[in-house]
Amino acid sequence: MFIGHFAVGFGLKRLAPRAPLTALMAAVSFPDLLWPLLLWLGLERVRIDPGNTAFTPLDFESYPITHSLLTAVLWSVLFAVAYVAVARDRRGALWIGFGVFSHWLLDWVTHRPDLPLAPWSSPKVGMGLWNWPVATIVTEVLMFVIGLWLYLGVTRARGLGGHLSLWSLVAFQALVYWANMQGPPPNLLALKIGATIAALLTVWFVWIDRTREPRKQPG
Numbered sequence: 001m002f003i004g005h006f007a008v009g010f011g012l013k014r015l016a017p018r019a020p021l022t023a024l025m026a027a028v029s030f031p032d033l034l035w036p037l038l039l040w041l042g043l044e045r046v047r048i049d050p051g052n053t054a055f056t057p058l059d060f061e062s063y064p065i066t067h068s069l070l071t072a073v074l075w076s077v078l079f080a081v082a083y084v085a086v087a088r089d090r091r092g093a094l095w096i097g098f099g100v101f102s103h104w105l106l107d108w109v110t111h112r113p114d115l116p117l118a119p120w121s122s123p124k125v126g127m128g129l130w131n132w133p134v135a136t137i138v139t140e141v142l143m144f145v146i147g148l149w150l151y152l153g154v155t156r157a158r159g160l161g162g163h164l165s166l167w168s169l170v171a172f173q174a175l176v177y178w179a180n181m182q183g184p185p186p187n188l189l190a191l192k193i194g195a196t197i198a199a200l201l202t203v204w205f206v207w208i209d210r211t212r213e214p215r216k217q218p219g
């Protein structure tokens with residue numbers, strides 16, 4: 001799943017109002033933020049394999065550190081503990097921990113059976129939504145719209161910058177999502193560079209946090 005992860009990050013802002021959007025988005029994206037580094041180090045492997053699923057041409061040969069069920073639980077706990085230690089926000093820490101784990105849950109729905117249960121285990125799981133492209137797109141777009149709507153319900157722009165920061169991100173994510181459906185990357189190097197750039201774009205949410213503020217709730 002791609003923009004579906006961001007949908008969860010946007011939506012969690014309603015449940016964790018004190019948590020910065022940057023922290024929420026880093027949580028829901030964490031496995032994919034770590035993944036490019038491990039690809040460069042050779043600790044995890046991916047192969048370009050057109051037709052691997054109907055939606056994505058990637059064969060995730062090995063990613064036990066970032067995408068196994070056991071490590072997803074571990075990353076969730078560590079992320080929540082780190083956040084509560086820094087922010088002293090227990091409610092936010094709970095939802096941030098859930099955000100990290102939600103990444104594995106959504107990947108379980110979309111991936112073919114390539115998600116390991118533990119780094120050393122052979123059984124792999126996945127429900128394979130990616131084999132139905134229309135269902136994949138409808139699901140992700142609907143999730144994204146709902147998540148963004150929830151976020152807009154609890155925040156407002158502080159001037160023009162607040163509109164520009166958010167809607168330029170939405171436009172960029174839509175463009176990247178469309179581009180990913182146009183065909184496989186030319187080679188593994190391009191894939192690694194693209195994944196690294198995508199991970200670095202988390203700083204965009206810092207801009208959004210600085211230009212938007214909580215809405216005043218009635219009562």
